[in-house]
Amino acid sequence: MxxxxxxxxxxxxxxxxxxxxxxxxxxxxxxxxxxxxxxxxxxxxxxxxxxxxxxxxxxxxxxxxxxxxxxxxxxxxxxxxxxxxxxxxxxxxxxxxxxxxxxxxxxLTALRTAATSAMVARRVARPGASVMAMIGAGSQAEFQALAFRALMGIDQLRVYDVDPAAVEKLRRNLEPLGFDILAAGSTPEALLGADIVTTCTADKARATILSSEQVHSGVHINAVGGDCPGKTELDPQLLMRSKVFVEYPEQTRIEGEIQQMAPDFPVTEFWKVLTGAEEGRSSEEQITIFDSVGFAxxxxxxxxxxxxxxxxxxxxxxxxxxxxxxxxxxxxxxxxxxxxxx
Amino acid sequence: MxxxxxxxxxxxxxxxxxxxxxxxxxxxxxxxxxxxxxxxxxxxxxxxxxxxxxxxxxxxxxxxxxxxxxxxxxxxxxxxxxxxxxxxxxxxxxxxxxxxxxxxxxxLTALRTAATSAMVARRVARPGASVMAMIGAGSQAEFQALAFRALMGIDQLRVYDVDPAAVEKLRRNLEPLGFDILAAGSTPEALLGADIVTTCTADKARATILSSEQVHSGVHINAVGGDCPGKTELDPQLLMRSKVFVEYPEQTRIEGEIQQMAPDFPVTEFWKVLTGAEEGRSSEEQITIFDSVGFAxxxxxxxxxxxxxxxxxxxxxxxxxxxxxxxxxxxxxxxxxxxxxx
Structure with missing residues (x-):
């Protein structure tokens, strides 16, 4: 049956x-x-x-x-x-x-992608994070916001999307649920004061949604959109400066942000942070990145x-x-x- | 929708x-x-x-x-x-x-497996085949018999299974449909006078359902049961004597009868017979084998x-x-x- x-x-x-x-x-x-x-x-x-x-x-x-x-x-x-x-x-x-x-x-994938993001951020973002920047306001955005509020209490969002209608949709969906939402005019404006940055855009291209100089120390980046060969969102320089957490390295090296890096670029498997076998964030100043691609x-x-x-x-x-x-x-x-x- | x-x-x-x-x-x-x-x-x-x-x-x-x-x-x-x-x-x-x-x-898999077997046999078995031996009378057997009758007119079956109840089931299902069925007491008895031999047994083992000396020249063997690593039905000596047709060599070398042979054991891709790029049966005396594993x-x-x-x-x-x-x-x-x- x-x-x-x-x-x-x-x-x-x-x-x-x-x-x-x-x-x-x-x-x-x-x-x-x-x-x-x-x-x-x-x-x-x-x-x-x-x-x-x-x-x-x-x-x-x-x-x-x-x-x-x-x-x-x-x-x-x-x-x-x-x-x-x-x-x-x-x-x-x-x-x-x-x-x-x-x-x-x-x-269910929208729920699990957001739940996975929040699970990782709760362990590796700085304690006390209260503001999240969101770059990309597509189908996944509301689920990300709700996961981060459920797991980490985050209710202040600074949102940028190349399509203003997508930001308005997000505002329409989430303001009635009690979120404080700022529609930013640019990525740098969205990033102002953000403790966590979620990138979730859909272009199948080697895009640079976040450049290295835009990102301040101590931020946690939840990189959701770069998830297949030829589709990335982050500046390689930013990856070089950061500690990168992944689900399954064999898959992430093909599909994630780190497809841009050398095959031996160092990454930390998140499950090892969970079991205590590896350290999560190493310092207040460190930039942490969850290179999310979604694993079975x-x-x-x-x-x-x-x-x-x-x-x-x-x-x-x-x-x-x-x-x-x-x-x-x-x-x-x-x-x-x-x-x-x- | x-x-x-x-x-x-x-x-x-x-x-x-x-x-x-x-x-x-x-x-x-x-x-x-x-x-x-x-x-x-x-x-x-x-x-x-x-x-x-x-x-x-x-x-x-x-x-x-x-x-x-x-x-x-x-x-x-x-x-x-x-x-x-x-x-x-x-x-x-x-x-x-x-x-x-x-x-x-x-x-649908039962239908397509049998249809594939009959498609191949129609192209590479000797013309005029009228008797099929069946070793194994499980779930796939009736479908094989009906495919061979539909495509090649074969209605005489000589059937052997280690489980006599399975043979009785096959007889009960197929005799009312006009098949002439002999319940053989052994594999050699089933093979007597057979133009085509279908092997379709389910043991996950390196079994020898057919040994080389049991098989006469000119026969076509439709080898269905050996279809995953560690599961074979044919004597390697029999493979050595025969011309072997496969669906997709990359998969058949892992899963088929030829998993027993060297990686460069010669095989013919059946689709090339269909397009005329390769010869099917080369002589009346040749033993032909379809090493069926089932392809996507x-x-x-x-x-x-x-x-x-x-x-x-x-x-x-x-x-x-x-x-x-x-x-x-x-x-x-x-x-x-x-x-x-x-």
Whole structure:
């Protein structure tokens, strides 16, 4: 029996439970799974690149459960009325290989990306951070803001986007929820007084959303938008000055900001900060960067969080995905009409 | 809008259209796609191996459409009431990355595996073949038999399985459909007078289902069961004597019978036989082997065949898999309850 959470029920779940309580719960799942990082089967995601964008499959397993996500990334989609990123995914039992849980993951990916960002920032940003600059106000922006408020209490946002309508959308969505929002006229203006800088833009280009001289010491940079080959947001000089935290180096060196750097550019795996094996921030003055690209283990955590939170409720429906003949060696019995020939 | 064919509707489709007409139609899709082999993005499937079995993702794309399949292989499943292989898969638009079609693929994989076998045999077996030996009478057996009858007119089967109940099941399913079936007491007895030998057993072991001395010249061997690392059916000596046809060498050298051979063991890519670039069978006496492991392009063909055959009928249902905000940059609008805080 495969259970299914479709878009409508995902929406209902988020509205019922609330984005911020979900972020708090999801970070617990994320931290529990990141802390047992070595228990997982890990492979860089499998990408199919085309001139229009990329389609990826992201599998992982802890040898009890298996998860994968289908996700696309098409920067030119919004101009044509489509979303840049859509996704769905599932869980399966490793023991027998049967799929157990299918879910829409466009919304779930937005939640887990933001939850992962806040999980990292809570451990490596300077204590007492209260102001976040946001460069890029697209689909991911509200989720980032709510994750940082839920986990770190941040409610002052300084927002810049090349598209002023996107900033207005963010203001419309978040001011009623109690955020203090400044629409900045430029990136430097957004950065004024910010303790944390979130970059989340969608261009598939080697862009420089943040140059090194714009960034003051002590800032934590949550670099979300640079997440596939040929798509970066940060000045290499800025990376040189900073301590860079990553999810899975094998994937981040291909897809993240550090694709611009030498193959031996030093990075810290975040899960090791969580277990205490490595230090997080080394000093007040240090610039820290989370080079977020999104790894399969975070989807594993998010799917389990969603499944557990909706188990036994009408938010889950049954989907008829696995043929189930009475005799497992007699698959043909399902289609046998027993019409003799001739 | 994603369309969905679930197990019930897959079953209805097969019963309405009939296995043999579907096989004939599916081979047309397969040959059309194999003949434009170079147009496809190809990667060996992404496998997650555990002591219990394997879970695999099989993606491919022709740069217009993208397909992937989720499939497991758990040889110990039938003893516990589960099937060895279950699967589902989907098609997506490369242009915008949106999933368009989701389908159960346990039954569809059974159809496409058999259709692929018959497609190859029709091109490389000796003309006039009329008797097929079948070693292994599990879930795949009836589909193989029907594919070979649909494509090559073969209706005499000599069947051996270590489990006599499996042979009885096959007889019960196929005799009413007009097949002439001999239940053999051993593999050599099954092979007597056979023009084609289909091996389809499920042990995850280096088994020798066929030894070299059992096989006479001129026979075509359709080797279906050896399809993952550590799982083979044929005597290496038999491979040495034969001309071996494969789908995608990079994958077959890892998963097929030829995993037993040197990395430069000569093989012929079947798609080149189809386009005329390579010779098929070289002589009447030659033993030919199709080292079938199943490749993503065949799933691509099968999914398109199913989608086209069921388009506009009630065999397809809508599934709510892709979040669709009015403004693609405003994903948050889907969950915004606009409840002001404080």
């Amino acid at each position: 495969t259970q299914f959470v479709d878009v409508k029920n995902m929406t209902r779940w988020i509205q019922q439970d609330g984005v911020e309580p979900i972020m708090t719960a999801m970070v617990e799942y994320l931290e529990a799974d990141f802390a047992r990082w070595e228990a997982f089967d890990k492979v860089p995601r499998v990408a199919s690149h085309t001139p229009f964008g990329v389609i990826e499959l992201m599998p992982t397993s802890d040898n009890k459960e298996y998860a994968f996500k289908y996700v696309n990334g098409h920067p030119s989609n919004p101009a044509r009325g489509f979303q840049t990123v859509t996704a769905f995914g599932m869980l399966a039992e490793v023991d027998n290989g049967y799929p157990t849980f299918l879910a829409e993951m466009t919304l 283990i975070a989807d594993f955590s998010a799917l389990r969080c969603l499944r557990d939170a909706t188990a036994g409720t009408d938010l889950q429906a049954h989907i008829d995905l696995v043929a189930d003949p009475e005799d497992p060696k007699d698959l043909f019995s399902l289609v046998n009409t027993l019409k003799p020939v001739g | 994603t369309q969905f064919v679930d197990v019930k509707n897959m079953t209805r489709w097969i019963q309405q259209d009939g296995v043999e007409p579907i096989m004939t139609a599916m081979v047309e899709y397969l040959e059309a796609d194999f003949a434009r082999w170079e147009a496809f993005d190809k990667v060996p499937r992404v496998a997650s191996h555990t002591p219990f079995g394997v879970i695999e993702l099989m993606p491919t794309s022709d740069n217009k459409e993208y397909a992937f399949k989720y499939v497991n292989g758990h040889p110990s499943n039938p003893a516990r009431g589960f099937q060895t292989v279950t699967a589902f898969g989907m098609l997506a638009e490369v242009d915008n990355g949106y999933p368009t079609f989701l389908a159960e693929m346990t039954l 392009i065949a799933d691509f063909s099968a999914l398109r065949c199913l989608r086209d055959a069921t388009a506009g009928t009630d065999l397809q249902a809508h599934i709510d898999l892709v979040a669709d905000p009015e403004d693609p940059k405003d994903l948050f609008s889907l969950v915004n309850t606009l409840k002001p805080v404080g």
